[in-house]
Amino acid sequence: MDLSDVLKSTLLIGPEISLIVAGIVLIVLGSILKKKAGIYVFVLALIGLAVAFGLNIERFGTAETAFGGALALDQYAAYFNVIFLIGALAAIVFSKDYLSATDEFAAEFYALILFSTSGMMILSSSKEFMSLFLGFEIMSISVYVLSAFNRKSARSTEAGIKYLILGGFSSAILLYGIALLYGASGSIYLDEILKSFELTNPLFVAGAALVLIGFIFKIGAFPLHQWVPDVYEGAPMSVTAFMSVGVKAAAFAILLRVIFESFYPIQVSFMPLLWVIAVFTIIVGNVAAIAQSSVKRMLAYSSIAHAGYALIGVVAAYGGQVLAVSSVIYYLFAYTFMNLGAFGVLTYLSRDGKECETFDDLSGLWSKRPFVALSLGIFMFSLAGIPPTIGFFAKYRVFLSAVQAEFYWLAVIGIVGSVISAYYYLRVLVYAFMRTEISPFPSFKVASSIALIVLSIATVALGIFPFDSWDLALKAAGTVLTAARGG
């Protein structure tokens, strides 16, 4: 790789660079302006995201590789990048009202969200294990810090420490898997590993298994889901919104890419395992969510269940089904809007240091803040999978792909799971619409209101007219499957 290649590659990763540069400028600005930084750093963070978004749009329709094939800047990565950027945008907007106006560390907070997003974008496009691992760690380390950002609260600190230690273990397992794969194939490139894959070689099997365990942890699927409720509950509300959407989508992005671009031959042996994981993830998530008295913890368990629904699509993609892969991608896209919205409403209703957590905190929302209550209703209907919201169509496509792949029981369990979930989602609405006010609601917040309106319109409108979102998901799925089909 000579200098011209380096320059060309550097220009190609504009979106990632703009986020990193914006993050660094934010910190400098924050340290100069100190307590007056609030609005300036907020605007600057939005500018960084807007530039990244604009540059990312250019990637649709092209398929470039950068840095000697280490990064694939294809439609698949571009689609996921849209998810990450929407997640980061909403998290920053909600944080603006959530952080106190004079928070000295607002700049660091936004900068870490931007860094984390750039890590996710590297992760979704990496075709080589070294950048993959670094992207994974940039994403994770920033999120560990963000979870512990609320030093006032013991639970936030606990969430940060728990996430750091368990996440550190999962990264170590992932890294060990990568080392074994390198030993077996002599390469860290996904396509080279695919070429030299031998099912009889224990190094490949052990390496692939360890790598998948690392991803399953970040997804928060069944045997490795224990950290999810504690971390999601303890972290600041806007951070929970960000990581439930961004980190999960990033882990799925790389899981699908690694399965289809590198571990394709071993699918036969681990798909039954993923079947079991998907089923237990749905059951555990839904059953535990019923029993929760905190809305935030309930949403944490429900996010485990949603990871399970998305895993149904991963199992159904067995053998390289385009429709199944695109249903997973579309599910994560849909989940972004509805889950950001649900956590967004809770962020909106939190006031200085006191988070809106219990069901009672939502009582009487309809009579006092009708528009917030209405948007909460839309998000809950969408999470439960009731038409005509985006959540219904996303679930429909995932279950349909399971039926088409003849995994009938998987579809049945998924549908039973979503019926159970309707109970606890609608319970939120019972409190919001049918009870009387218990504690006063916080005052009107401009930025969060705009974000909530946009998210609720998107949740309904994309449910009725998917526009290009479904077609682009199909194309993205096609991109990631080309290697599997060729090999």
Add this chain to the structure above:
Amino acid sequence: METVVFYVFAALAVAGAIVVVTHSNPVYSAISLVLTLFSTAVLFVLLHADFVAVVQVLVYAGAIMILFLFTVMFLNIRPEAFKFDSKYMKFKISVFMVLLLFVGYFASLGFSRGLKRSYTESVDFGSAKGVGTMLFTDYLLPFELTSVLIVAAIIGVVAIAKRRDG
């Protein structure tokens, strides 16, 4: 000549390692670990990996050992803290570790059959020139990403540690 140097420093490395695990005073253990790391660095030089050798001395024998010593002295651990309640405890731990070693050995035998290639690299591999060339051509992206990772980590540490008020 090379063989003599190898055996001298290999013996020193093993001797250092033995002192690390047997000495009751953690400060002595830490200092003898420096000896082990330093001797290993000499072995790297013998393999023409001078860059790795320098890094070994600077990072491990230097920075990391200082951190170890600092922590040990900071916590002020007395040798008595390492005494076991039951006299069989030491024995049990040793047996467990030896078994673990055997498991690891046989696992590595099984795995090494799957190894793709032998790892004898060119003479340049491990020298400052070789590492530098690879770092700034083939592995430029990971190199730069590492700096982003470190920046994110430092900012995170400062942001959390400085928030005393809150």
